[in-house]
Amino acid sequence: MGQFLQGAVSFVPTLLIAIVVFGALIFIHELGHFLTAKWSGIKVNEFSIGMGPKLWGWQRGETLYALRLLPIGGYVSMEGEDEESNEPRAFQRAAVWKRIIVTAAGAVMNLALGFIVLLIVVCLQGQIVSRTVYGFQENAASQQSGLQQGDTIVAVNGRRCYIANDVSYELARSANGTADLTVERGEKTVELENVRFNSYTLEGQQQSGLDFIVYGLPLSPVAVLKEAGAWTMSYARLVVLSFADLVTGRIPVTDLSGPVGIVQTIGQVSTMGVESLLLLVALITVNLGVFNLLPVPALDGGRLVFLILEAVRRKPVPQKFEIAVNAAGFILLIGLMLFATFNDVTRLIA
Template sequence: MTGLWTAVAAILIFCILIFVHELGHFLAAKGLGVRVHEFAIGMGPKIFGKRKGETLYSVRLFPIGGFCALEGEDKSSEDDKALSNKPAWVKLIITVAGAFMNVLLGLLLLFLLYGSMKTVVVPEIATVAPASMAEAAGMLPGDTVIRFNGKRINTVRDIYWEKDQWTKGNAEIVVKRGGEKLSLTLSPNEQVEQNILGITLQKKDNSFWLTVKNGFCDTAFYGKVILSSFVDLIQGKIAFSSMSGPVGIVSEIGTAVEETAQNGWEGFMNLLQLTILLTINLGVFNLLPIPALDGGRIFFILVEMIRRKPLPPEKEGMVHLIGFALLILLSIVIAYMDVLKLFVK
């Protein structure tokens, strides 16, 4: 039964994320006077379709994608409402709109997540363990951590992230104590593991301000982590085998569904957090300058702005087609590795 609910949850999440993304392109295109031939959820054969005005709204058999078919998107057109005949700034807005909607969805879900909490953990120290790095550095209960190795701390996630990025040497922490800012130095030694700071953080009653702050800060944090992970992957700091595709994501959704069945709302919050990470990841990843992704199209639009004339849509379309084929190949490889992970642990 859990397998059935996992499938339902996975399909629902994927469909919502894709719908929101394509809705961004659709609304921007309609608002800026570009002809939309079809707005589709899913891929493959059409199982439902209804035409309203110039646009066909359809649902297709396989819930693995979706599209917003625009006039003049990949080829020249004499239609005044064709995307290819619009100014570069119009193309840019329409292209960015999909990713923007995914990030916006993540932000709204974070508001929902934090708004449901009675208390939240804040970057204020509650206790300091004896003989710990924190005690040796002079940290005290009541200190608010505002910087870690020069990086601003907005939420507890920032503390955990910067702590994990700290791999050697001393670390500088700036705390606020009684209205005064103090710079303290964390010095690991042989008796204390570097990853153990020796502090616990304070819980505070939730408020509208904390909900809004944590929502915006976590959205920015997730975006930073996604970009940082991509850079680390390119530099070889992260193994290619650690990447997850649809199979791995469905496995994670299955775990969250099981936790929801066992723990109720607390488990559902984990499923909600996974959805938040997925939608922000979809938005940010789509902005990477890779052919076939929105970021690849943005690159060509920026080239058009610099050259003051567009590249031939057919040539650009060919680049995106090749990029799409490579992405499909990459997806197959990642899916294969995901399947291996399920059977080889």
């Protein structure tokens, strides 16, 4: 019993950090919808952070500002968004281009926040980790395969590398521990096929890792902006690749992690320092932005599909059909979240 109470008490700071992180990311996302809706002249009935029972509410003008019990989401309720309305300022009566901006604004805000957080991280690191080879480990297999000092790695297996970490990620995706590299060597672009890397054993499995070191570059305003943008692009692509791997079965569904797993990860990373926590926050907010733009019903991306169809066809998709599709998508997403939470709990018990 004592161990349980001790564990529960130690979990409180982690939970508080997670609530603050989730709350901030949800607020930024919904603020994007809210501000663009107001700018577009659309009536906003409620701006809510959290889901479920209302803990606090404040009515100002036509809008109710609310804080709700469960910090797992939020919403901006716009007049006529999901129902018929005769209100002149209803969502459905706004120009389609304005509705596209309002719908996309939440995800754009998350991506912008990710970029800002990564700007801070790059500055904290004190230097930029390049993709240019400085030297090799002793008996480095990559050097024996043709990689040379001064080579700048621009792509692995045909996929562009935005940051140094992309090289490690792409190597981990390679089935046989080898990779095709595209490098800049002086003024030439050189293709290196089947480059091998030194291997090591991790938990009984043979792994390949980078056997070279790269240059560190000094910070400058332009370099920091470019590096933060590169990190944002890398994280965004990581989300898309992970989703594709999940759909194709490369990543098993049992590896899915939900809110419980994310809270646990936040707790672990928060002990590693501010820089590590900021990197995780950036990854989560970019993940939230990109995931919401996927063309999946009930997500902002699914709604954008209907709006783009309306713009092309010059007439809206029947609202009842759109509502039904989004409702089905919402049920699917809730089921997926419950399954991911079940995975988290199972891993904790094990």
